[in-house]
Amino acid sequence: MSKRNAKAGIQSWFDERFGLSTITKFLREKKIPQHRHSLWYYTGSAILLFFAIQVITGFMLIFYYNPTLEEANKSVGRIMTEVPLGWIIRSIHSWAASFMIAFVFIHLLSIWLTKSYREPRELTWMSGVFLLCVSLALGFTGYLLPWDDLSLSATKVGTDIPRSIPVVGAWVTRLLRGGEDVTGDTLTRFFGFHVCILPVFIFILLAVHIYLVQKLGMSLPLGDDNKKEKIKELPFWPNFVYRESVVWLLLLGILFTVAIFLPPSLEKAADLMAPAPEGIRPEWYFLFLFQTLKIFPAKILFINGDTLAILLISMAFIFFFFLPLIDNKPAEKRGKVITLMAYVFIVFFVVMTVWSLL
């Protein structure tokens, strides 16, 4: 039997069992529209790339990390000083998380601005918003794992925020902490969330999101739905995949460079009895929320300032989540108010983030 025949034989054996030809046929026939906003299509796959990097580096780190009160900080220290190239792996993991969340924000904002969430893509948007929440939760739970002074204090502040919610607030805080205070139980709980519960959620949501994207196809820019025949289309395989590969390679290069030159440091082990250090700050993607909460006064009339802030943030989030149902105009309508709101959010995000850094 020749080499070619053997290859074809193996391919047909797997094809009979998995039905791979259906998938390859789908990929060959899938078309990507080409227009002035095509660049935004690459942000989705960039998120997948960074997520994959996080899974791989996470597996590497988990071999050496020990999620106990006594060992957490020491094990991270060992990863950084004793494990060969451990500090680079940790740095790549940490930076990939930041890059992923940045791209999730960019991806959602691009969809917001191009109104791609409109019918029939409402559920695609909603699954995307859930993915943003899970990504932020992964970032938040991962921040505590090194168990140093800064991460402990930031987690104390972060898990204390839900306490301002009336009635359920104290329960949410206890659920997150595994008790009244941040302790070793919180660390174990956060580790469980970070490596097991949240990844399961993210895999399910990703599957739903990708399925919906494949089923409904790529959205077209505003008003272009009606003149579909004029839009140039590109085959997904291989034309679009080659283009995506170029973007992936560049992003990989940037990630490696940043991870090597700007690795995250490790503070001394957290002391539960020590006072909170100065300059407690969460990760950059929480800074705008952190600053928003900070600028609210303690009391506004007879309402607790924090409660009001949480309520307003929750309402903004609900608006964000139900955006496709609120702005359910036909695809060709511009929706200037919604566009303006997107720009207001961008300005608010940047101003609050910079303000909290000053």
Next chain:
Amino acid sequence: MMLRGKRNSALFLMVFFLLSFFVLKVDFAQQVVQEEQNKVPQAEENAEKIVPSPANIKESTGIYIFLAWIWIAIFVLIYILRLKIKEVDRLNNLRFLSVEKK
């Protein structure tokens, strides 16, 4: 009609969410034994801040060479991919034109 239904559903969910702030009183949170919470970690052993960097000159040289190789490999791959993109686009355009002619 459909739009009104969706709007009503969104309104209902929003009201439901806001109400949940005030009506839920069940406590499912795990009660943790107090003694365990009062444990103080032994933080003294690892009291120094660790700033990650290559362990020695050999490792740092190795890392920078590795990084340089990564970028060289990336540029070579991008160059090859650009050629491939041109080729597959040309093929696609030819097929596109032949379909148009029909």
